[in-house]
Amino acid sequence: MSKLHFLSLLGAVTIIAVLASSTSAQFYTTAVPTPEDWAELSELPDLNGVWERGGGGGRGRGRGGGTPLSPTPEYTSIRDTLAERGAEDSETATCPPPGMPGIMTQPYPMEFLLTPGKVTIIIEAYTQVRHIYTDGRTLPENPDTLFFGNSIGHWEGDTLVVESIGFSELVQIARNLPHGDNMRIDERFNLTGPDTMTIETTITDPDALTAPYTTTATLARHRDWTIAEYICEENNRNFMDAGGKAGIILDNPGGLPR
């Protein structure tokens, strides 16, 4: 084999290897939206706009109903052990965002955007975004573990149904209660009035919970609000020390907190 032929063969093998690795990475190509796809959106319940939990004005957290949280004996023990440490705060004091489900319960608004094949939720708190694919793709079989999981959605009548799997070990079901590898979160979004919506959230976790944990939140749409910037690191003076004690940096008044 001449040197030239050998290099050609090497190049071909390289290209095949690259192609093989890209097809195994579960990429999904969304169809180019047609005018009909855009028109179909107008037939769906209009979830677009800026929403906040509670009935407005920030009073109450808009949470009610549902089933009790029932950890398995193993996870009850884990929760008790974590609680005994007596941490006065959580990691979010130094600005990492809470993942799911906590990010959906913040006292800040969220903007919903419906576009062909996707629902996007822009969350003001910590400047976060949830990507929910409604283009027909399926959930990954071997998902990466993420703060918000991997989400797909579909419509059942007037209800947007969202399924999420694959969550980072850095997020918790509730304070001091971690989740198992197979936690799943199902959400049902329903308009209940011109500017009111409910979100029913069900957490299923065969390792951590003996029964599904369901809560229902009520949200109000604020037509006169826009989403504001929220960079937690801008001027954060809060922290939790290694011993779990909450503290505040008061140094350098009027300057950066250091």
Next chain:
Amino acid sequence: MKLNTPSLAMAAVMLCLLLVGTTLSAHHSFSAFNMDSEETITGKVRQVDWTNPHIWIWLDVANEDGEEETWGMEGMSPNYLARRGWTKDTLQTGDEITATIRPMKDGKKGGMFVRTTLGDGTTLTMGGGSN
């Protein structure tokens, strides 16, 4: 004493917020503050940091020896407050105020801002619900 005069509408908003009472925080616990205690401090506003995740109101306060010390008061976020009547100019450098705070547990010169009453009788609070 130089004070801003909030609009009547803003005064109404503030009154509503006062009635709501408690404050709320998004990203950290209240453990650094003594939530069972309130104290007042009087001084001149040195600076207002209209920043996330919390606004900070810095107040120059004379101590018992007449020396000036700077106290820090943590408030809610500009996002939260702007939707409830505040602006970055609601309190300005040089304003003389008496503020109620929930003091730091560690005794440092600071605390959670609770309220202040302006010269025209308007009460400013953080507003919000429970956490």
